[in-house]
Amino acid sequence: MLTDDLLNQLCFKGEGSDLDYKAERYPFSGATDEAKAELLKDILAMANAHRNGTAYILIGFKENPPHPAAAVGVPTEGAIDDSRIQQFVNEKLESKLDFRYEERMFKGRHIAVISIPKQPRPFYLKKPFANLLKDTVYIRRGSSTGIATPREVAMMGSVNTARPPAKVDLEWRSNNNEPMASAFALAFYEVADDLPDFSSPKKAYDAFDFRSVYIETHEDNRQFWREAAEHLALKSRLVTVRVKVTNYSEFPLTGAKLEVHALDPRSKAVDLDLVSELPKMPVPRWSILRRQMERMSALPNLRSHSSQMKVDSKEGGPVCRIRLGDLLPGESAIADEDLAVLPGMTGPHVLKARLLAQELNPPLTFEHAFEAQGDVAILDVARLRALILQNPQRNAEA
Secondary structure (H helix, E strand, C coil): CCCHHHHHHHHCCCCECCEEEECCCCCCCCCCHHHHHHHHHHHHHHHHCCCCCCEEEEECEEEECCEEEEECCCCCCCCCCHHHHHHHHHCCECCCCCCEEEEEEECCEEEEEEEECCCCCCCCECCCECCECCCCCEEEECCEEEECCHHHHHHHHHHHCCCCCCCEEEEEECCCCCECCCEEEEEEEEECCCCCCCCCCCCCCCCCCHHHCCCCCEEECCCHHHHHHHHHHHHCCCEEEEEEEEECCCCCEEEEEEEEEEECCCCCECEEEEHHHCCCCCCCEEEHHHHHHHHHCCCCCCCCCCCCEEEECCCCCCEEEEEEEEECCCCEEECCCCEEEECCCCEEEEEEEEEECCCCCCCEEEEEEEEEEEEEEEECHHHHHHHHHHCHHHHHHC
C-alpha cells in the first residue's frame, strides 16, 4: 500500500514514462468494451515503458504545473475491486502482468492508484479487444502512448536476459550487535570557558618528621579538567553504529564500498568519527619516569583499519568510507570498527548510506531514522567531578 509520503512525492513529478494523472475514474462496471479498452491500453503502455522503477497511474489527480498535482478526488460510488481489474486485464494477455489497483483516502479526497512494478516485458493481447490489436505492443514514451517499433520490442527482450537486480541488505546495529534503536537519551554539554589547571594537594614537609621526606614520583596533568571535559562532552552525545552488509544477489559484488553520513533536523551534516579515535578519559596524575620514557621512544601507530574505514570531510561534511572488498552471493561483511555518530542537537536525525560496487549502477541507498533526546548543560568543574564519580571505571582511571 502506498504511503502518504510517497503520494506527496509523486505529486511533485510531471507526467512521464512512469507516471500518469487521471482526473476521473476509468469507466468499468457496466461500461462498454471501447470504454474499458482505455484502461487496458494505459496499463499495457505503462508496463512496457522503459523506466527504472514502479510506474503509477494516479486517479483523482489533476496536473497543475508549475505547482504539484492536486488531489481532486473521485466519487466514492462506483469503486472498483482490485480482483475484478486483475481478472479483466490478465485474461486478455499473453503473459501474466503484476500490478495493483487500490482506492483510498488522501488529503480528505477519495482517490485510486494503479501501481505497476518493473518486470520482464513486452506485454500484449493474445486476441483483439475493442479497438486494441492482437500481438501489438503498446508503449508509453514520455507523456504519450504509441505502438512499439520492432527495434523497441527487441530491446525489451535483450533487457530481460540481462543480470537480475541486486539484492543487498544493510543492518544498522549497536556496539553489542543489537538492532540500532530509534531513539537515544543523550546529554549535550557546553564546556565552560574558565576551566582551571588541575592540581592535587601537596604533602607538607616537616623538617622534624622523617616520615614527611619522600621522593616525588608523579606529577599533575595540568590539562586534566579540559581533557576530561572534551572526553565527556563527546561521550555524552555518542551514538555507536555498527554496519553489516549481506549480499543476497545471484552474483558477487566486486570492490564493495560503503559511504555513510548523517543529517540533523536542519538537514545539516552531523559530526562523525571512529569510536577508537575519540579522546580517551585522561588521568589526573602520571608517573614522571614512565612519561619521560614515552617521550623518548614514541610508539609507532599500528592501526590496522586505516585502509578499510576512514572518516573525511572532502565533500563538505563528514563521510565514513568503509571498504568491504568482494562479497560472494550469500556472504556478509561487518565493518571492522564502530562508527561514532555525534548529534549536536535534539530532534529527528537520519543515517544515510550508499553502497558502491562494480556491478551496481546506480549505487544502492539505505537509510535509518532515529531521534536524539536530551538537555543542554554547562560542563564545569563541579559537574565534571560528579560525572567522573558516577562511573567507577572513570574514577579508577583518574
